[in-house]
Amino acid sequence: MTLPRQTGFFGHPAGLRTLFFAELWERFSYYGMRALLVLFMTAPIAAGGLGWDVAKAGPIYGLYTAMVYLFSLPGGWIADRLIGQRSAVFWGGVLIMCGHIVLAIPFEASFLPGLGFVVLGTGLLKPNISTMVGHLYAPDDERRDAGFSIFYIAINIGALLAPLVTASLAQEQWFKDVLTGWGMSPASSWHWGFGATAVGMALGLIWYVVDGKTLGDAGMKPAVTDAADAAKAKRQFWTAAAVILGFVALVAALQVSGTITLTTQSVSNAFGVFLLLAVLAFFSWLLLDRSWTTEERKRLVVTAVLFLGAAVFWSVFEQAGSTLTLFAERSTQNELLGMSFGSGKWQSVNSLWVVILAPIFAWLWVRLASRNPSSTAKFSLGLVFVSASFILMVPAAQLAASGDRVGWWWLLGCYFLQTIGEMCISPVGLSAMTKLAPARIGSMMMGVWFMATSVGNFIGGQVASVYEKFSLPQLFGVVGLYALVFAGVMALLVKPIKRMLART
Numbered sequence: 001m002t003l004p005r006q007t008g009f010f011g012h013p014a015g016l017r018t019l020f021f022a023e024l025w026e027r028f029s030y031y032g033m034r035a036l037l038v039l040f041m042t043a044p045i046a047a048g049g050l051g052w053d054v055a056k057a058g059p060i061y062g063l064y065t066a067m068v069y070l071f072s073l074p075g076g077w078i079a080d081r082l083i084g085q086r087s088a089v090f091w092g093g094v095l096i097m098c099g100h101i102v103l104a105i106p107f108e109a110s111f112l113p114g115l116g117f118v119v120l121g122t123g124l125l126k127p128n129i130s131t132m133v134g135h136l137y138a139p140d141d142e143r144r145d146a147g148f149s150i151f152y153i154a155i156n157i158g159a160l161l162a163p164l165v166t167a168s169l170a171q172e173q174w175f176k177d178v179l180t181g182w183g184m185s186p187a188s189s190w191h192w193g194f195g196a197t198a199v200g201m202a203l204g205l206i207w208y209v210v211d212g213k214t215l216g217d218a219g220m221k222p223a224v225t226d227a228a229d230a231a232k233a234k235r236q237f238w239t240a241a242a243v244i245l246g247f248v249a250l251v252a253a254l255q256v257s258g259t260i261t262l263t264t265q266s267v268s269n270a271f272g273v274f275l276l277l278a279v280l281a282f283f284s285w286l287l288l289d290r291s292w293t294t295e296e297r298k299r300l301v302v303t304a305v306l307f308l309g310a311a312v313f314w315s316v317f318e319q320a321g322s323t324l325t326l327f328a329e330r331s332t333q334n335e336l337l338g339m340s341f342g343s344g345k346w347q348s349v350n351s352l353w354v355v356i357l358a359p360i361f362a363w364l365w366v367r368l369a370s371r372n373p374s375s376t377a378k379f380s381l382g383l384v385f386v387s388a389s390f391i392l393m394v395p396a397a398q399l400a401a402s403g404d405r406v407g408w409w410w411l412l413g414c415y416f417l418q419t420i421g422e423m424c425i426s427p428v429g430l431s432a433m434t435k436l437a438p439a440r441i442g443s444m445m446m447g448v449w450f451m452a453t454s455v456g457n458f459i460g461g462q463v464a465s466v467y468e469k470f471s472l473p474q475l476f477g478v479v480g481l482y483a484l485v486f487a488g489v490m491a492l493l494v495k496p497i498k499r500m501l502a503r504t
């Protein structure tokens with residue numbers, strides 16, 4: 001394969017520019033919609049929402065965000081074996097755009113199919129665009145890590161801008177007045193928010209195609225080139241698709257005939273069991289495979305430990321879209337300099353902190369040089385910070401318990417602590433996975449990393465479902481303690497892991 005042009009974007013390959021803006025807009029559409037998701041589901045029908053209670057909205061939020069990331073595994077597999085990353089990213093973008101267009105249609109029936117399209121599309125796009133960043137550099141190119149940091153900033157610029165746009169359209173009075181002026185129902189404002197995310201994805205797709213020449217032939221072909229293997233992969237794909245569709249059709253038929261009654265909770269519980277079994281089966285298969293060398297097996301054990309830390313971290317962190325959004329909506333003064341703003345905008349704050357803090361952390365890790373803590377130690381630290389973010393919210397929740405709204409600085413501080421935690425976990429984890437993975441399963445490790453996010457999102461959604469059942473100080477306190485316990489577990493593992501990796 002010829003490497004794409006090696007300069008042209010801040011001293012990085014020009015292809016990074018193409019992927020930077022494509023991912024920026026993809027994340028714009030993902031986070032723009034996520035900012036509204038729980039709010040739209042729980043808003044009263046008269047206000048244009050679905051009028052669902054939190055106990056139903058929480059698991060749906062968790063299921064949706066968990067599936068988005070879980071589909072990264074098949075998404076990576078399809079690119080590797082069938083169509084190559086280049087097409088996978090394109091078709092993923094098309095599916096995401098279609099999903100958001102469907103969500104923009106103001107009918108309740110459009111909601112779940114719209115989410116389904118976004119799940120399939122993101123599964124195809126997200127892991128493969130990240131892998132393509134790696135393809136831009138020669139294996140020994142020292143700019144690779146910096147390239148990933150620039151890419152992480154793109155993610156967060158998209159995530160920062162999106163809620164500002166979508167929450168303004170969906171929640172603020174000025175846009176409702178505009179709609180009324182156009183003779184439309186102000187309650188349809190949510191769907192304009194969803195529509196904006198479709199426009200974002202369309203811009204990303206246009207950019208990806210028009211600027212695509214910078215990518216050379218990166219990701220043009222599947223990694224599997226042997227004709228017999230390709231034919232086998234095709235058969236496996238169609239068999240899996242038929243089994244899944246058959247299963248869905250069977251469950252739908254049983255539901256329609258009244259043989260079974262599916263509730264959000266039962267589907268969510270079943271998915272939880274499935275996810276747990278999938279993770280256990282995957283790691284058992286990985287660790288029990290006899291073909292690994294002793295060295296490789298040790299590194300795989302470390303990936304399993306990091307997976308655990310990451311899943312716990314994301315389960316707390318990803319509550320930004322669920323419990324913390326509900327707290328912003330119901331218990332925070334959403335007002336700055338005398339101007340009020342939609343609660344969905346809070347979801348921009350983490351990304352704002354990332355854009356500010358990421359360069360500081362990049363500098364810090366380099367500065368620490370040989371004293372740079374191990375990945376396990378950084379994961380433990382990340383968990384301490386995310387735990388602190390929820391413990392900080394305990395007094396805020398106590399203040400809010402009297403019915404008063406608390407000042408915006410509580411959530412600002414909470415997101416500050418969470419972002420410090422994210423800096424210790426997210427870029428560190430991505431790079432650790434690529435370093436620890438045995439070469440022949442390199443790309444699958446990207447899928448494994450996102451599987452930890454999937455587990456985390458699922459648990460995060462479950463927590464939201466009990467938002468109204470527990471007293472808030474208690475709920476936030478328990479979440480904080482849970483993260484702290486796992487911070488302790490990771491801290492205890494730092495030395496044994498160091499010793500294990502040092503032993504040859």
Ligand code: GLN
Nearest residue numbers: 027155314318426450453
């Ligand atoms: N915020 C990052 C992104 O959107 C990381 C998300 C995650 O893995 N939980 O890509």
